Amino acid sequence: MPRFADDIAREEFQRIDPASRPRPELLVGPRVTLRPIEETDLLAVAQILAKPGVAEWWPVHSEAALRSDILEDEESVSLAIEYDGRLIGLVMYSEDLWRDYFAVGIDIALDVDFRGQGLGPEVLKTLIAWLIDVGGHHRIYIDPAAANTPAIKAYEKAGFKRSGIMREYELGPDGKWRDGLLMDLLAREFERLA
Numbered sequence: 001m002p003r004f005a006d007d008i009a010r011e012e013f014q015r016i017d018p019a020s021r022p023r024p025e026l027l028v029g030p031r032v033t034l035r036p037i038e039e040t041d042l043l044a045v046a047q048i049l050a051k052p053g054v055a056e057w058w059p060v061h062s063e064a065a066l067r068s069d070i071l072e073d074e075e076s077v078s079l080a081i082e083y084d085g086r087l088i089g090l091v092m093y094s095e096d097l098w099r100d101y102f103a104v105g106i107d108i109a110l111d112v113d114f115r116g117q118g119l120g121p122e123v124l125k126t127l128i129a130w131l132i133d134v135g136g137h138h139r140i141y142i143d144p145a146a147a148n149t150p151a152i153k154a155y156e157k158a159g160f161k162r163s164g165i166m167r168e169y170e171l172g173p174d175g176k177w178r179d180g181l182l183m184d185l186l187a188r189e190f191e192r193l194a
């Protein structure tokens with residue numbers, strides 16, 4: 001069936017304008033605060049990402065690489081995580097702006113000294129509430145390495161469900177491909193922080 005005109009019209013509306021998307025200013029959880037990351041945070045973030053326990057799961061950690069990955073990448077939004085007045089980590093999100101696949105992916109890393117206190121799930125829930133309420137998202141996803149058990153546990157506490165294994169999904173620090181676990185969370189299932 002000739003649908004050429006329809007297809008052109010559809011094409012014009014398919015991609016959401018990145019400039020129209022809201023950006024978070026300050027997000028406040030019960031214990032954590034999330035704010036846009038700044039140039040002066042890069043060294044502290046690089047040090048957090050370089051520590052054993054984080055570096056295995058987060059490959060880019062030189063200050064220069066972070067600058068292009070965090071400050072200059074227009075596709076993703078990076079927020080500093082503060083706790084008790086200290087920078088303790090980084091959370092990033094990147095939106096899929098094709099209208100028919102509108103969704104958002106998240107990444108997070110916390111300083112090893114602040115892990116195991118439920119701060120990661122709190123950061124995620126604080127950000128997810130904003131992504132749903134202000135960003136209008138219905139689906140949020142996250143893609144830890146399948147072997148990253150602590151992260152998977154934290155993501156389940158935040159409400160993510162396991163979608164499936166992505167075989168040989170990412171290159172590990174040993175130069176070998178490793179499996180990833182795709183996890184997602186739907187807005188209608190989201191349980192907010194009290």
Ligand SMILES: CC(C)(COP(=O)(O)OP(=O)(O)OC[C@H]1O[C@@H](n2cnc3c(N)ncnc32)[C@H](O)[C@@H]1OP(=O)(O)O)[C@@H](O)C(=O)NCCC(=O)NCCS
Nearest residue numbers: 054057108109110115116117118119120144150151153154
């Ligand atoms: C993923 C991450 C943000 C989770 O944050 P968190 O605040 O530690 O999450 P939780 O407190 O819910 O702990 C989750 C699990 O971590 C493990 N854990 C607990 N204390 C820990 C510690 N001191 N060090 C390492 N892992 C610990 C436990 O298995 C815990 O699950 P459990 O409470 O059911 O036993 C954090 O582990 C992290 O930054 N990891 C390194 C970077 C990374 O892997 N990022 C993910 C890329 S997709």
